[in-house]
């Protein structure tokens with residue numbers, strides 16, 4: 001299917017090659033294909049319409065970069081615009097100044113709420129917090145049990161009463177319980193419901209008034225079609241969502257719902273679910289999502305290749321950070337976590353635009369043990385230390401080694417490697433190719 | 449006949465064969481599905497009595513928003529304009545004509561209603577498969593209840609040994625419907641559960657075995673292999689089985705539904721679709737593409753979370769319901 005699309009595009013490119021400025025005809029021709037791509041990705045029809053007309057306005061008359069064809073130039077604009085629309089990287093959870101932070105997780109039936117609650121709890125626990133899970137889905141058969149089983153698996157307490165109990169009451173008791181236990185997070189699982197079910201939507205409204213959550217997260221299945229806009233806007237109208245979690249991205253849905261929900265609610269996608277296991281939760285990356293929705297990985301990397309060496313804005317946010325001094329151990333840790341969760345190396349690489357095309361990448365192996373160790377070391381640092389490794393002197397190193405169960409030498413090695421990598425990156429400065437080489441060699445020292 | 453007379457007649461007609469409470473629920477729920485389409489088409493017809501390119505653009509918008517998908521939509525619309533040209537020479541074409549043709553096209557694509565597969569000799573084995581959260585377990589519960597109501601003996605197989613508390617969930621449905629659930633512990637081999645369920649059915653002379661399988665994304669190859677293995681065990685234990693492999697498909701799903709159907713069909717020869725959650729606002733239009741390119745018919749629809757919220761899929765009734773206020 002995508003091959004066809006790519007082929008069609010190349011056809012378009014050929015026709016469009018060799019012009020100085022984007023004419024209306026150039027743009028229309030390319031946008032026709034873009035429109036189809038977006039619709040096939042399940043972006044809502046109206047969202048597509050608005051998007052295409054905005055891009056059209058923006059693109060007509062633009063100068064075509066010397067290394068690109070007009071068609072490529074349009075796609076470049078489209079993918080940048082998609083990324084911008086899906087907005088801010090890694091919107092984090094808002095923590096309450098007065099713990100516990102209360103999070104309500106809501107959504108349609110079967111979207112993945114319960115699993116998401118467990119995953120969030122797991123993540124928080126790993127960040128050193130003390131969460132409580134609250135089983136306020138008192139409707140679906142065995143939903144309570146499901147949360148209890150998951151809670152036990154990840155070693156997090158679950159507050160539950162009985163099937164059929166009043167959900168608002170349960171949520172409210174749950175929050176009280178959380179306070180009593182000294183938890184700093186309370187995650188409330190709610191029953192799945194249709195956005196048109198007035199009675200049940202009103203129940204959520206009452207629950208929100210009662211427990212005053214810092215976050216109300218809407219869970220949306222990445223396979224959702226056109227209806228995503230109705231669902232998201234109804235939930236948002238009723239509850240003023242704080243964000244969205246997009247689930248089941250480990251499938252092959254192109255995930256147009258990400259763009260649709262963002263467009264109608266303006267609320268950020270905070271996390272994505274990429275598997276059934278409790279650690280399969282990741283921060284959201286708008287740029288990856290954009291290229292996934294467009295379904296044009298090939299074309300995008302072609303464009304990137306064409307641009308490598310002179311257009312630095314294109315290389316993505318990570319590269320941006322790598323190049324400047326603000327690549328911190330926190331970003332490093334983030335990368336590590338991604339890797340640990342995603343699994344096979346080739347999959348990770350295929351997500352980094354352009355990476356898959358570099359020779360020799362396929363031969364790299366990840367040393368799992370080393371990876372875990374590095375993760376543990378960084379985990380044992382304070383946020384301050386991660387931001388500013390320069391302050392990590394001898395006694396801090398000893399503390400970190402102890403905290404992560406490694407030898408002080410291991411901490412030393414990691415810090416040295418990190419330093420080297422940063423130095424290298426600075427030195428390489430500009431070219432995308434060099435950055436990637438640096439990344440391959442240095443940043444990922446546990447890859448041989 | 450105007451719209452309200454028509455829907456009243458439809459309601460009366462249905463009253464003969466369905467209990468009142470159920471019917472009220474059904475039409476109300478389907479009305480939700482159709483309301484926005486109907487509204488859109490109506491206003492469209494009011495605004496544009498003549499058929500021009502813009503008219504077709506708007507029709508296209510309606511179909512696309514029903515998740516029919518760009519390919520099938522384009523195909524339907526080119527069929528439509530061809531039909532109108534052939535039949536409409538010399539006379540004015542009304543919005544009603546257009547709708548009738550479009551509806552006929554849709555019904556033609558969907559084909560005649562098809563019943564669930566049955567064994568010549570009991571037990572009939574039904575496997576319910578699909579991606580996560582589409583409504584497999586609920587559909588198993590509803591189906592079980594339907595069979596029980598007609599006096600059949602049913603064995604349920606808790607083949608979802610993966611998801612937390614999935615077995616308990618099925619057990620609750622089994623209790624509600626009055627059927628025995630064959631279960632192993634969480635994490636057990638699903639094929640072994642299927643084997644035991646088949647054995648139990650044979651030993652007790654049960655009429656139906658329904659296997660509730662774990663949700664799995666079709667992209668996870670090893671999980672698809674696991675499902676194939678369950679099917680092989682069933683084939684081996686009961687000749688001719690499984691008699692029905694139902695793919696539970698969420699009506700809210702978009703174009704990925706077609707890929708799901710393709711992959712599940714390749715793995716376990718899906719013979720029918722249970723289109724769930726039609727009580728929401730999603731239209732489930734992707735079934736047109738599925739029927740069109742894979743030939744898999746929709747056999748059941750889910751219209752709620754209750755045990756009785758299951759219906760046979762009837763393409764005519766469905767198309768009627770979608771456009772009912774327009775004729």
Ligand SMILES: Nc1nc2c(ncn2[C@@H]2O[C@H](COP(=O)(O)OP(=O)(O)O)[C@@H](O)[C@H]2O)c(=O)[nH]1
Nearest residue numbers: 109110581582583584585586725750751752753
């Ligand atoms: N509104 C509605 N909800 C449904 C329908 N069928 C299933 N559900 C709900 O969808 C959720 C997931 O269903 P479940 O049977 O557990 O899905 P499974 O993971 O595929 O087995 C549950 O909350 C069900 O109550 C339906 O036809 N309409």
Ligand SMILES: [Mg+2]
Nearest residue numbers: 584585608614
């Ligand atoms: Mg299930």
